[in-house]
Amino acid sequence: MLAVVSGGGTAGHINPALALAEELASRGWDVRFAGTPGGVEARLVPAAGIPFTSFEASGFDRAHLASLPKGVAKIAASTAKARRWFREIKPDVVVGFGGYVSIPVARAAEKAGIPVVLHEQNSVMGMANKYLAKKAAALCLTYECPGCDLPASTPVHLTGNPVRRSVIEADRAAGRALFDLAEDDFMLLVFGGSLGARHINEAVCALKDELLARPHLHIVHITGPKELASVTEALALTPEQERRWHLMGYQDRMGQTMAAADAIVSRAGATSLAEISARGIPALLVPYPHATADHQTTNARAYVEVGCAFMVPDGELDGSLFAERLASLIDDPAVREAQHRAACGRKTGQAAAMLADVVEAEAKGGRRAVQ
Structure with missing residues (x-):
């Protein structure tokens, strides 16, 4: 055939x-x-x-x-x-x-x-x-x-939405080895799609001190190729901080990277959501507000309504809601477990x-x- x-x-x-x-x-x-x-x-x-x-x-x-x-x-x-x-x-x-x-x-x-x-x-x-x-x-x-x-x-x-086997079958141990993570380290993956997301980058950078105050937290931050220089400058990481804040403009090993993640902050594009769901990863979604017919918000809402993720509108990134939801995602195992179970239930x-x-x-x- x-x-x-x-x-x-x-x-x-x-x-x-x-x-x-x-x-x-x-x-x-x-x-x-x-x-x-x-x-x-x-x-x-x-x-x-x-x-x-x-x-x-x-x-x-x-x-x-x-x-x-x-x-x-x-x-x-x-x-x-x-x-x-x-x-x-x-x-x-x-x-x-x-x-x-x-x-x-x-x-x-x-x-x-x-x-x-x-x-x-x-x-x-x-x-x-x-x-x-x-x-x-x-x-x-x-x-x-x-x-x-x-x-x-x-x-x-x-x-x-179909997901490639390189994502579904990626090995968590191999992914965590990419970033030299210990078993008890917590990995937060931040990305905005293939081109990045400036507003997400800015919001995460604004929480630098609060995030790094958690000694076992590692942030894998994929900025987008055009945003890497500005994010690097904004963060001004010390060599010690660079061990836990992994900056890159682009990542061509997303399957292993997602397999290593304990939680994710991302836009709500269809492919990103499908991959997050297929791996059952707890997530905080920030829909791109200028997508056609605001479809990323509608995409994200379908996941939020069944308990797979949190959502924060792009216009509220600079307020307290983003910081509160992100802290809950990182610090509360019960929240992550509930989101994981709900995502797995979608059978993506x-x-x-x-x-x-x-x-x-x-x-x-x-x-x-x-x-």
Whole structure:
């Protein structure tokens, strides 16, 4: 069986797509990936050993309507290219994870009668998935409500958001060895996504003395590449303090890093939340306030409501609430245990298998009549 997986634009689309590809490959599937030539997928997918084919695709700027014809022309050309590609490789199913590139790939599949399965990572459905959902064979969701009206004719499955095995299977002892942590050391992991989060960095730095007053606390602080210099200057750590405050701009061993963590402070992007949930790590979430339709707040609220995490709005980072919630997370084992149990109850580690089950069922259903 052959699956084409498509998505692009951000790691939030690509990482769950790669998690599905891993699961399908373990079941004996052949997997190909369709993405944009300049997106992060063009680097991550080949690095994962998956054949990659590029397609041009872009949206349009509502403030500059002149960009619309160019975007439409790219999608039309890529749709034609995808149809030629499909005639050559004959896929059994196409799986779209969002991003503009999934539009021409899914449209080409529809025209060829190939079933299309969509996966939505966030609590608010992205534009590409919203556009494609009406004709999809199945729509798989991370949250019970994706923030928009769902097409009545499309079967909907709640699968959760797939997480790569490098995160789920990462070894805690190996992760703690990365930072020379003793068994009784407490590791707080702070990160804001691949680009960092300036306001989170500033709020944590403001608590430097209070945090370092805990003798067994280690902070692993991933600032984002552009923020490392300013955070280093703001903290002005002594050599002794640097032993317990581990600063870095970027970390490419996030699986082991998360495995080592006892608690986390982070934004509420879909991939970050799925990885935190899959590992059952207690967390304090600070949603990015400018995300489309404020979807990070909706993402985080779903975790808070079932007891997996605390949440502090970005606008309240400079007040007492952030310091109080962080202190509770660090100092109260009962709080962490309750959050750990609640996160494990979401069974996020099974999401890739659940999504793969849907993909297999649709592929085995055969090709649809071409419209």
